[in-house]
Amino acid sequence: MKGFIDCHCHISAEEFDSDIEDVVDNSKKNGLIALVAVAEHAGEFEKIIQLSKRFPGFVFPCLGIHPVQGIHPEEQRGVTFQDLDAALPLIEKYKDQLLAIGEVGLDFTPRIVNSETGKEEQRRVLIRQAEIAKQLDLPLNVHSRSAGRPTIHLLKEQGVQKALLHAFDGKPSVAMEGVKAGYFFSIPPSIIRSQQQKLVQQLPLEHMCLETDSPALGPEKQVRNEPQNIVVAAEYVAKVKGVSLETVMEITKQNALKLFPRLKPFITA
Numbered sequence: 255m256k257g258f259i260d261c262h263c264h265i266s267a268e269e270f271d272s273d274i275e276d277v278v279d280n281s282k283k284n285g286l287i288a289l290v291a292v293a294e295h296a297g298e299f300e301k302i303i304q305l306s307k308r309f310p311g312f313v314f315p316c317l318g319i320h321p322v323q324g325i326h327p328e329e330q331r332g333v334t335f336q337d338l339d340a341a342l343p344l345i346e347k348y349k350d351q352l353l354a355i356g357e358v359g360l361d362f363t364p365r366i367v368n369s370e371t372g373k374e375e376q377r378r379v380l381i382r383q384a385e386i387a388k389q390l391d392l393p394l395n396v397h398s399r400s401a402g403r404p405t406i407h408l409l410k411e412q413g414v415q416k417a418l419l420h421a422f423d424g425k426p427s428v429a430m431e432g433v434k435a436g437y438f439f440s441i442p443p444s445i446i447r448s449q450q451q452k453l454v455q456q457l458p459l460e461h462m463c464l465e466t467d468s469p470a471l472g473p474e475k476q477v478r479n480e481p482q483n484i485v486v487a488a489e490y491v492a493k494v495k496g497v498s499l500e501t502v503m504e505i506t507k508q509n510a511l512k513l514f515p516r517l518k519p520f521i522t523a
């Protein structure tokens with residue numbers, strides 16, 4: 255089965271409510287074979303599960319609590335333990351259907367967190383979710399912003415063995431510590447307009463995946479991103495690594511299967 259696996263997207267976002275059928279159709283027409291749907295808060299868990307049932311074998315659910323909570327930009331704040339409490343019964347209920355725990359992580363953007371206490375709360379929420387992932391034998395789908403080093407160090411300290419670092423904004427040297435720990439890094443279409451080109455140069459292809467983070471991180475700023483744009487990230491990686499698009503497609507698919515073993519029955523060789 256040839257095609258791209260979008261290892262991190264927000265297909266449950268309200269931006270897709272009106273035309274989800276078309277978005278999924280266009281994804282399939284443009285070479286996608288699986289969408290890994292991540293959650294940000296407990297309120298969208300049921301919607302993600304429903305989407306995975308509506309598009310069986312194509313949309314795969316992850317549940318987890320994002321380090322940034324609050325839907326509208328003006329109400330955004332760091333995660334607290336209360337946010338996690340609402341999520342735990344649902345993670346337990348759907349544990350057998352999950353591909354990973356996510357989106358989890360650390361976000362130390364000053365607008366989101368401006369105290370050591372706030373950072374500590376984020377760390378504790380991440381540690382708890384890492385423990386749950388370990389108990390369920392599931393990988394973590396991880397966000398880190400302005401917190402590349404603390405995130406990778408925390409994952410290693412907690413003995414996390416399977417993790418995807420999505421849209422990593424840290425230094426390539428820090429990413430390489432993650433590579434040594436066996437982690438994967440997913441590259442979004444926004445790579446063509448970001449400052450992270452060095453990351454693609456340094457990361458071995460064997461530790462790279464592809465993602466879109468739709469509806470965010472598209473090739474054009476302020477334009478809704480869709481899974482079909484994954485080819486933009488793939489072409490970029492192919493160019494930097496000096497390999498064919500076909501090679502990037504195949505190796506990133508194999509990496510995604512290693513990272514998310516529950517995909518294997520659906521993605522035949």
Ligand SMILES: [Zn+2]
Nearest residue numbers: 262292357467
């Ligand atoms: Zn995301």
